[in-house]
Each structure stands twice: as structure tokens, then as C-alpha cells.
Amino acid sequence: MIWSCRLCGSGIHSPALALGPLPICNDFNRKAVSDRRHDLDIVECETCQLVQLRDAPSPSLLSPAVPWIRYREPEGHLDALVTSLLALRPHARRVVGTGPFEQPLLSRLAAQGLQTHSVSLDTAAPAGRYPYLESWQATLNDAHLAALSAQHGTFDIVSCRYIVEHSPTPILALKALKKLISPDGLLLVEVPDSSKFLAACDYCFLWEEHSCYFVEDTLRELAHVSGYHVLALLRYPGALEDALVAVLAPRRESSGPPARGSSELFQIYRDSFSAQRGRLQARLRAAAGPERDGLALFGIGHHAIMFANACGVADMIALAVDDDADKAGFFPPGFRVPVVGSARLLADERITTCLFAVAPHIEGKVRDKLAPLAARGVAFRSIYAALDNAISKDLA
Numbered sequence: 001m002i003w004s005c006r007l008c009g010s011g012i013h014s015p016a017l018a019l020g021p022l023p024i025c026n027d028f029n030r031k032a033v034s035d036r037r038h039d040l041d042i043v044e045c046e047t048c049q050l051v052q053l054r055d056a057p058s059p060s061l062l063s064p065a066v067p068w069i070r071y072r073e074p075e076g077h078l079d080a081l082v083t084s085l086l087a088l089r090p091h092a093r094r095v096v097g098t099g100p101f102e103q104p105l106l107s108r109l110a111a112q113g114l115q116t117h118s119v120s121l122d123t124a125a126p127a128g129r130y131p132y133l134e135s136w137q138a139t140l141n142d143a144h145l146a147a148l149s150a151q152h153g154t155f156d157i158v159s160c161r162y163i164v165e166h167s168p169t170p171i172l173a174l175k176a177l178k179k180l181i182s183p184d185g186l187l188l189v190e191v192p193d194s195s196k197f198l199a200a201c202d203y204c205f206l207w208e209e210h211s212c213y214f215v216e217d218t219l220r221e222l223a224h225v226s227g228y229h230v231l232a233l234l235r236y237p238g239a240l241e242d243a244l245v246a247v248l249a250p251r252r253e254s255s256g257p258p259a260r261g262s263s264e265l266f267q268i269y270r271d272s273f274s275a276q277r278g279r280l281q282a283r284l285r286a287a288a289g290p291e292r293d294g295l296a297l298f299g300i301g302h303h304a305i306m307f308a309n310a311c312g313v314a315d316m317i318a319l320a321v322d323d324d325a326d327k328a329g330f331f332p333p334g335f336r337v338p339v340v341g342s343a344r345l346l347a348d349e350r351i352t353t354c355l356f357a358v359a360p361h362i363e364g365k366v367r368d369k370l371a372p373l374a375a376r377g378v379a380f381r382s383i384y385a386a387l388d389n390a391i392s393k394d395l396a
């Protein structure tokens with residue numbers, strides 16, 4: 001079977017980074033089973049260089065079976081972003097947010113006197129499922145957005161933050177968003193920039209919910225192919241991922257992306273995986289010890305879960321630690337132990353290594369909380385390959 005690129009439509013023939021049938025990261029269960037799995041193959045288009053899932057799982061497979069799955073997206077740059085937006089459209093009056101990450105931006109624009117509107121997710125959920133991002137991304141289609149526009153009119157600013165990378169059909173999504181844009185209006189598309197984690201050979205950022213892994217060039221091409229001018233492409237630095245914001249104005253014509261050839265960035269990323277996994281397994285097996293009781297993992301989100309399952313180390317983890325009360329008692333998908341709070345970690349004398357899967361800006365707070373562990377010689381290492389204390393790095 002020949003797979004075609006989600007961005008340029010060319011056939012993709014280059015080998016995939018094949019991670020195998022991995023459990024869906026939001027599949028928390030009361031028992032140590034995970035029935036929902038997907039073959040995760042990551043490829044790069046050798047024509048336009050978009051890194052993408054070869055085969056995106058269906059929304060029905062992804063839809064969470066617990067009501068508390070929620071993600072956080074960066075907000076620290078939003079004051080600066082508002083300034084940039086209003087400089088481009090000083091007379092903007094009406095703004096709409098098209099997903100669940102819009103309120104922090106809408107509040108700031110409301111404070112500047114704009115009339116804000118947020119869309120709600122009103123899909124009929126099957127029994128026992130709690131629709132989230134997989135369902136939000138599916139609302140970015142012609143019929144739905146035409147109905148919204150008929151009901152609420154068009155908007156001077158249409159904001160779409162952290163949803164487009166979830167869409168298996170990003171061009172159709174951007175084209176459909178034109179229905180909401182007023183004649184002189186603009187579209188804001190914000191996505192995570194993938195270049196840092198690709199360069200660091202960090203595999204925990206891969207995710208069955210992200211169909212596309214954009215970098216600046218491919219986000220720009222997405223805009224062009226979907227029929228937009230790029231008014232601004234803004235980058236806001238993050239320790240692990242930068243935020244990329246494309247500010248776009250619709251135009252009539254669209255253009256195909258140039259042929260670029262495969263990138264060294266992805267080839268190295270793909271080809272380094274198996275050695276990296278082997279090294280991690282050896283290191284963590286040693287840390288876990290013969291009784292497999294020495295290793296804890298702190299911060300049980302989709303990065304931690306992907307790290308454990310993609311690298312094949314989930315069964316080495318003796319304590320899965322997270323202080324989110326919603327997660328307590330649930331088995332993270334692929335794990336043999338349920339989530340416990342940090343009190344359990346502090347009380348467990350067998351733990352010798354604690355892996356951190358927490359954002360770098362809160363790692364200091366976590367270290368303070370876990371100071372008694374450090375005092376008795378427990379090693380703290382990060383799952384994030386770009387950080388100085390990464391478990392994948394050789395420390396002196």
C-alpha cells in the first residue's frame with residue numbers, strides 16, 4: 001500500500017519509525033489491561049518533509065473512557081501575541097475561539113474591548129466515552145463551520161490553538177476555517193514546533209493523537225496549500241518545544257509545496273531509535289534491580305506513558321507517581337502498577353531512581369517536595385532527552 005502525504009499528497013516510500021502496537025495514551029483503566037491499541041508508524045514525506053503518522057487512529061479509538069483527560073497548553077506568550085495580533089488588525093471587533101485552549105487568549109482580547117465568542121463541543125458521545133481533542137479536531141469541517149457561521153456570522157480574528165496538529169486532514173481543516181473569517185479577517189493557527197524534540201532524539205513527544213509534527217517550513221506550506229497568505233509566523237520559545245503561531249489571511253489561489261527531499265533531522269531521529277531504546281532499557285533494568293522495585297516515574301501524562309511504552313520499559317516501573325487525584329488508583333496504559341501519590345513515593349525505601357516527566361519549569365518544585373529522597377541518595381533523572389539530567393544522557 002502506498003501512503004500519501006497529508007500535506008502535499010505525494011506518495012511516501014521512505015521507511016517508517018515503527019513503534020509497534022502501542023496502547024492509546026489516555027487509556028487509563030482500573031485493571032492492568034489496555035485493549036485500545038494502535039500501530040504507531042511515524043514517517044517523513046520525502047517531498048515536503050512533513051513528519052506525520054502514516055495511519056492516524058480513528059476518533060472512536062482515541063476518545064477517552066474517563067471524564068478527566070485534559071491537557072494544558074502554553075499561555076506565557078499570550079500577552080505578546082495579543083499585541084502582535086492587534087498591530088496587524090487594530091480595528092478587529094469580533095473574535096472566535098474554535099477549541100478548548102482558547103479562553104486565556106479570548107480573555108486577553110476581551111480586556112482590549114473585543115467581543116469574544118467560544119465554540120462548545122456538542123457531539124453525541126457513545127456510552128462510557130468522554131469526547132475531547134479527537135472530537136474537537138473533527139469539528140473543523142465545512143458543514144460544521146458553515147453552520148456556525150450561519151448562526152453567529154463571521155469574525156475578524158479566528159483562533160485555532162493546538163488542534164490542527166491533531167487533524168488527519170489539516171488542509172481540509174484550514175480551508176473549512178475560512179467560513180468563519182470576515183472579509184478582512186485573519187486566522188491564527190498555533191501548534192507545537194517539533195524541531196527541538198526531533199533534534200534531541202526524544203521519542204516521548206510522539207503521540208497517536210498528533211497526526212502532524214510541524215516545523216516552521218511545513219506550517220508555512222500548510223498555509224500556502226490551504227489558500228492563505230502568511231502575515232506573520234511567530235515563534236515563542238519553550239524549554240522542550242517552542243510554540244509556533246501562524247497568522248494568516250485567506251487568498252483565492254493556493255500553491256503546492258516545493259520538493260525538498262528527505263531531511264537529515266528525521267533520518268537521524270528514526271535511525272537512532274533502536275540504539276537509544278536498548279541503552280535506556282539496560283540503564284533502567286539496572287536501576288529497577290533484580291526485584292524490579294527500585295524505579296519510580298513521576299508525572300503520569302502522555303509523555304511519560306509514551307516514553308514507557310515506546311521504549312519498552314513500562315514493566316520496570318515499580319511506582320507510577322502523580323498527585324492528580326483523578327488519576328489515583330488507575331493503571332496507566334501498559335503499566336503493571338496503578339498511579340499513587342507522592343506520599344507513597346516518599347515512604348518507599350526501595351526506590352533508588354526517580355524519573356521525572358514534568359515540565360522543566362515545575363521540576364524545581366517537585367524536587368523540593370521530594371527533598372527527603374535526595375537526602376537518602378535517590379537519583380533524579382528526566383525522561384526529556386534535551387535536558388541536562390536526561391536519563392538518555394551519559395552523566396559523569
Ligand SMILES: [Zn+2]
Pocket residue numbers: 005006007008009010045046047048049050
Ligand atoms: Zn508531503
